[in-house]
Amino acid sequence: MKKISSILLAVCCFCTLPFGTSCTGKVENEDSTLTEEKKVQNKFPEMSGDLAYTYIEKQLQFGPRVPGTATHKACAGWLRSELQKFCDTVLIQEAMVKTFDGKSVPIINIIGQFKPDTSQRILLASHWDSRPWADEDLKDHDKPIPAANDGASGVGILLELASKLKNTPPGIGVDIVFFDAEDMGKPEAMNSYCLGSEYWAKNPLPNGYKANCGVLLDMVGGKDAQFFYEGYSYQNAFKILSHTWGIAAELGFAARFVPEAIGNITDDHQQVTLHTQIPMMDIIQYDKQTKNFAYFWHTHNDNMEAIDKNTLKMVGTVISALVFNPPF
Known part of the structure; x- marks a missing residue:
């Protein structure tokens, strides 16, 4: 997955800037003397990162999670x-979808709900499949990658959160969705990715599904990972995006959740917003120095050595705080 468009920054500066945003891509207050109300006012379950790490290990123990395999x-x-x-x-949502080369593959989207009858809801998602080949690696290009960070990390955090929500139910409804077949695309064909989320968004389960907003976790376990305002999120889900980064800042993570815009990244949140009109944003690791993802992206080095418990704890803490302090 995931190509970054460099077009967005020019567009953002001149056409679609949210109010109070400068052409540097940094969000500024209209009046710096005004004091904003704190975003984190309610207590929330503590996240350790240890359980998320264990959940990531467990996923990798099955082997690569390539659709259609045992x-x-x-x-x-x-x-x-x-x-x-x-x-x-x-x-469970099972379906057959076609990949870029015309092959039909079975997909499995997995949905867990808390308070399914509550109207005020937040959607939390990650993809759980592994890329079938290592196109960024110097060898073994045709072998699937472990996908510890690119796939399993978001799932691990959301499973840890689910374990907390069982004993500490939030005031809103929460839906956790694990999308399949996100990473089966052809690098030069961005519309060939995100097959599971596209299918779910066009055929929502449960039927008629609605949520106030959504958050996608993708590549959220790397050491010293930084997260920026992803372009599509910036344009289409700014309320939940800025609220989440505000929570991160209040919790002491401002250096890691950086309120600066980058280009559009092809990812599952786009399909959800496009087909359901649910404003969904993407928390995804990005390196501003290399203008790319982590060095192990789409290689066989995307294994447990790429995962950092401190990052898992940080991201999990922000998401836990968000669920108990939503922007609605």
């Missing part, structure tokens, strides 16, 4: 059983 199916069964331990309702 290891993929086995991991899907485990993810379902884990969510059933914690959630009020668990739903």
Whole structure:
């Protein structure tokens, strides 16, 4: 997945800037003397990162989670059983989709719900599949990658959060969705990615699904990872985006959640917003020095050595705080 468009910054500066944003891409207050109301006012479950790390390890123990393989199916069964331990309702969406080369592959989207009858809701998602090949690696290009960070990290954090929500239910409804087949695309064809989220967004489960907003976690476990205002999120989900970065700043993570805009990144949140009109933003690691993702992206080095417990704890803490302090 995930190509970064360099066009966005020019567009943002001259056309679609949210109020109070400078052409540097940094968000500024209209009046710096005004004091904003604190975003974190309610207590929230503590996240350690240790459990998320264990959940990532478990996913990798199944092997690469490539749609249509036995290891993929086995991991899907485990993810379902884990969510059933914690959630009020668990739903499975199975379908056949076509990849860029015309092949039909089976996909499994997995949905866990807390308070399914509550109208005020937040959608939290990550993809759980592994890329079938290592196109950024110097060798073994045709072998699937472990996908510890690019896939399993977001799932691990959301499973840890689910375990907390079981005993500390939030005041709003929470939906955790694990999208399949995000990473089966062709690098030069951005519309060939995100097959699971596209299918779910066009065929929402549960039927008629609505949420106030959504958050996608992707590549959220790397050491010293930084997260910026992803371009599509900046344009289409600025309220939840800026609120989440504000929470991170209040919790002491301003150096890691940087309120500066970068280009559009092809990812699952685009499909959700496009087809459901739910404003969904993307928390995704980005390196401003290299203008790319982490060095191990789409290589066989995307393994447990790429995962940092401190980053897992940080991101998990921000998401936990968000669920108990939503912008609605």
